[in-house]
Amino acid sequence: MHRYHAVTAICAVRAETPPAWLYAIPGTRAVLGTDGEDNPVALVCKTAQDYDTMDSGKTIPENSCEGRTEGTIIVIDSIVPEGATCDQARALLGIHAADGSWKGYAGSGAVYPLIPTGTLLTLKRFDTMHATIANDRSVNQYGGTDVGNSATVKFISFKPSSFGRDLLVTVESGPHAGLRGWTFLAQTLVAGKDAYRIFCPVSKH
Numbered sequence: 001m002h003r004y005h006a007v008t009a010i011c012a013v014r015a016e017t018p019p020a021w022l023y024a025i026p027g028t029r030a031v032l033g034t035d036g037e038d039n040p041v042a043l044v045c046k047t048a049q050d051y052d053t054m055d056s057g058k059t060i061p062e063n064s065c066e067g068r069t070e071g072t073i074i075v076i077d078s079i080v081p082e083g084a085t086c087d088q089a090r091a092l093l094g095i096h097a098a099d100g101s102w103k104g105y106a107g108s109g110a111v112y113p114l115i116p117t118g119t120l121l122t123l124k125r126f127d128t129m130h131a132t133i134a135n136d137r138s139v140n141q142y143g144g145t146d147v148g149n150s151a152t153v154k155f156i157s158f159k160p161s162s163f164g165r166d167l168l169v170t171v172e173s174g175p176h177a178g179l180r181g182w183t184f185l186a187q188t189l190v191a192g193k194d195a196y197r198i199f200c201p202v203s204k205h
Contacts, residue, residue: 024200041067042110133181
């Protein structure tokens with residue numbers, strides 16, 4: 001479970017199908033997230049068996065699993081079990097750090113897509129919560145500039161945050177065009193799919 005609790009929704013514009021970078025295709029670069037705890041890390045284990053054993057609450061050998069820093073660029077190697085969908089709670093991804101410093105297995109829910117810079121998104125009001133942009137990352141989901149029911153925005157960068165805003169964008173259309181600031185990754189969509197999680201199987205793409 002992700003700890004993010006913002007309620008602003010974002011979806012990609014002019015996208016008929018989800019982009020390839022949203023899927024766990026071996027060789028795809030992605031971003032390491034967290035396991036939903038307050039600490040900005042995700043547990044990565046040396047083997048899939050070690051992860052399953054740890055996840056079941058059983059004792060594992062010392063140093064079998066380590067907390068790796070949220071925001072680390074990674075490369076996806078495999079899906080375990082093969083053919084599993086990332087909607088399944090126990091689906092794992094074989095991954096390695098892009099710099100080659102470590103490799104292992106993590107829960108699919110702890111891996112975020114690496115959104116390309118310049119991707120156009122639509123920032124939308126969601127239920128009773130407003131779509132907002134703020135200069136200060138610490139401003140909660142109720143603060144900032146209300147951009148209305150929807151506004152096209154351009155993705156600039158993602159910066160992990162325990163509780164604050166983590167998605168830097170610029171507004172591309174409407175009365176707030178040119179506004180630059182922070183919103184939340186957690187409630188983002190790309191062509192109808194969450195943009196804060198990786199999807200599989202890859203056979204559709």
